[in-house]
Amino acid sequence: MTTFKKTATLLLIGFLFFSHFSIAQNEKITYGNPSEVGMDSLYIYTKVDSIMNVGIQQEAFPGAQILVVKDSKIIFNKAYGFHTYDSIQAVSLNDIYDLASVTKITGPLPALMKLHSEGKLDLDSPFSTYWKPWKKRKDKKELTVREILAHQAGLNPYIIFLNEVLKKDGKIKSRFIKSKASRRFKNEAYDGLYIKNRFKNKVFRHINRSKVSDVKKYKYSGLSFLIYPDLISQITNKNYTEYLHDNFYGQLEATTLGYRPKSKNFNNLIVPTEVDSLFRKGLTKNWVHDENAALLGGVSGNAGLFGTSLDLAKIMQMYANYGIYGGKRYISENTVREFTKIQYPENENRRGLGFDKPLIDNATLSIKEAYPAPEVSPESFGHSGFTGTFVWADPTNNLVFIFLSNRVYPNRNHRNIYNLNIRPKLQQVFYKAIKDNQ
Template sequence: MAAERGTDGLNGSAGLGGVDQLVRGVAALTEGQRPWCAGAVVLAGHGADTLAHEAFGWAVRYASYDEAADRGVELPRERWVPARRDTVFDLASLTKLCTAVVAVWCVERGALELDRPVAAYAPEFTAAAEHGVTVRQLLTHTSGLRPELPLYECAGTARMLELLRAEAPLTAPGGARCYSDLNLLILQQVLERITGRPLDELVRDVVTGPLGMRDTCFRPHAALLPRVAATEDQRRPWAKLDRGMLRGVVHDENAYALGGVAGHAGLFGTAGDLARFCGALLGGGAYEGVRILAADSVDLLLAAPGLGFEVDQGWFMGELAGRGAAGHTGFTGTSLVLDRATGAFLVLLANTVHPRRRASGSAPRAAAATALARVVRVARAGAGAG
């Protein structure tokens, strides 16, 4: 079921069949007895052209999850909410990208140095100080910290930050990469310390506000809620907290425990807003005449190994990977890929965790990216770009 459709730009001679294949692949993710996701929105572009912007399935379909039957309990049919192009999704770890942009913005202004130790800015992080963890190591996931801490177990208490400050690396900083939410949680504390401002204000004033990302925010306000996609019926044992079906409240338990604003998760947004974000990065830090970063700062973010961004990861970038493509995924079913080599970008937002989390895999994300890579390849060949 397609809620909305929209395409322009390089269709026709530049590969309409390939665009249709991409769109059909995303549509199929919402179909069948056990779909990959309840609903999805895809926005693919190449330069200034929008190749596809379509929505499929349902932003809200289930009331709960039946553990005994291992299936979702559907709402009455008249209460299902179709996915639309302007549906607002929990972006999960795509939040990390905005946190990274704020960090590099601080670097531009001389308030932050990538190779200085965290202790120079936040000495209360005693474990990071003892082991010499640097800001760059947080952004490249080479701090040696483990993937996460159960901060949600002491929500609303000073104990949360105490645990984070005392958490020592498991391996020597600067060595092997280990993806960790703790890196961005610590970076959040550094950014808030050096600016004297909370992260949600920094993201608004540095990223979403200047770029006109009007529907992207932490803690969605009441006017947005009718457009927000539902996520999970959170109950133990499959979840870490008992919160019931979530809609408009951050899915990540640690972000929730921190009040909905965290360096690693918490942002909600639309595919259209994220396309503007991609446009700014592909434009060397500027979009529609508004500059948020210098071109050199964009290089810092996107050049391998990336600062906050993943680079050339075929497991979710498919055939877009290989020439410096950058992006990220989110646990709720979101992903973003941009390729400066061709000017192509892909935003795929989905609620794979509705009605409950499961091992859904990233093959569909990679397939969508591969379909876009092939469309662009045809378009460039047709234009004589080789």
Template sequence: MRALPEGRPAWAPGVVVLAGRGPVVAAEAAAGWALRYRSYDPERDRGVDLPRDLWEPMRVGTVFDLASLSKLFTAVAAIQQVEQGRLALDEEVRDRLPAFAPGLTVRQLLTHTSGLAPELPFYDHPDRAAQLALLWREAAAPSGGRSPGHRYSDLNLIALQLILEQCTGQRLDALIRDGITGPLGMSSTSYGPLAPHGVAATEDQRRPWAKADRGLIRGEVHDENAWALGGVAGHAGLFSTAQDLAVLCRTLLNGGTYGTARILGPGAVAALLDPPGLGFGVDQPYFMGELAGRGAAGHTGFTGTSLVLDRATDTFLVLLANTVHPRRRDSGSAPRAAAATRLARAVARAT
């Protein structure tokens, strides 16, 4: 991986890419470093390298903080409850969470059309009651006074987590383990904290560029709100590998089955992936490149993660990078889009 002067990476210190079509993994590769920096120097605007013998290479089995890819698992868990009759997409959120204003539905949480604010500073309120009070104040605003249309919000998935836990009596981590990762054999997918070795490092998290002073993070969730919420949150907190995410991709492309395991029926999968998508974004060229345009679905994560499913060609792409190591930047999604475009063109040539 080419590095710019003064230790600043071209896009990320390291990356893992896995692409497949049908049952075949067509490409799987790793480049760069899972751990390179010990800190960030704000005066010189550069990472401070660890001794060279302590750099850890990126491997295809490196574990990543998934960031907002965690939302996809929360969405799948929600649709499982819909399929089992414990939850309805068009029921009002206040039926489960009475502090919410009337008119907001579970479907709106999943499609980011609730109008809720993008986030709230839970990280400034370590007490659970204070955190919930913040959410209840935001949720109580009359829905008629909210901006219409799409407004991406972590609060949607945090609220959905609370609904799932209320209607099942289980924590979100247990729901995802018992309903998704366990049946599918995704043994490298879990909430943290994790032992740091083999995990891609993220940020030297300090104010003013971050929202908390935590130092270099590795094996603990990067997202400050997920951290403040105890590491298990509807919007962030999961860790995984490219191979495990490939299993999830194949499961959804197979209509909810993988081997002998079934986690969803075909109709439930269609509800997740058909436009406008429930939890999944649909046809978003900024990271899907030329895979977009035929109903491709997927998501990105702030730490540098992404996945795309293209049912039209039975193709998937997982790209995981540690773009926030050693400090968050507006790194953009051009490499994600470029990788997706190369896959789309390769599939077109092979068809």
């Protein structure tokens, strides 16, 4: 083949690829089947069913959902098991799940990305530029937005604010929590549990005064995410939840994505999480599992979002399209690329900005050692949640993987979802189905 023909062929391939990608960006998610996108359907269903059956038998979770999008087509969407181990309520495809830390990348993060796109949030400015109390904190005033979002700032990983509202004998302190709403106790944490309005100030004071490590290396911290809803409201002059709905969820037609689902009268069932013997004294259902988010009235940046697998797939597909979904641009492409790339690889920190990323040498690892599946591209990104949730977008392969479960039922000691490596194994199936069919 002549050099001219080679060049022309490469140009044609490139044109076809980018034309296909452009078309995919303008499409909304539709339903298809694995064979339409070059995947082996029999292989997928056989493998996934096997892994899920083992997971349920080994009590990794009582039930779960998996939804996979390839080339903007939902090629796998299946529910397994039951809400609880009594096998009464089967899992349904439109069930709503407590997303736990998946909230971080689907709640505050799209708002922060949009603000960065608009020039209202500089990643390399001190966080104290936007969060004024930190200007007075010697160990925090120079920490940048980038360092904090990449978990590179040395912040405390977590503060258990539940300790502030419980007495030594386990009883609830009435000065912080009442059984009835009033002018000073408006924030509902659970049925019959109303938090003092000013408790949020106590949370922020603790965060502002928390210790910062002198060593700047990767240390996962959720503290700043408790601040983001207020910070976003300050920058936008809009209510945080309304801002998310108006700029993202509403336009994406992700109708179930949001906070405090019990207040919205959905027909969908909300999957329960943990039987809580400490705080809520019963099965946590319809309300956020994470105690810190609960004590903030159910609205937080670290946890608190609920949603269906389909609505999660919409926002993750928007990310996979570098900011576009259904022909509408939500976030600039440069911003999405910046937030989804590894920030500090020289410090063995795999994280993007808010987003989790594959281990740096992931492709060389076995399925037992890898995170997530070894086959995902280095450009891929996502997040997991404590309740047993996991979402991942791979722009290179145009594949979105959604896994929702309530592995914390009946208690958080159920860790077989990790011990059996279930989520990476499931994710791997869909990559192998592509390779095996080529």
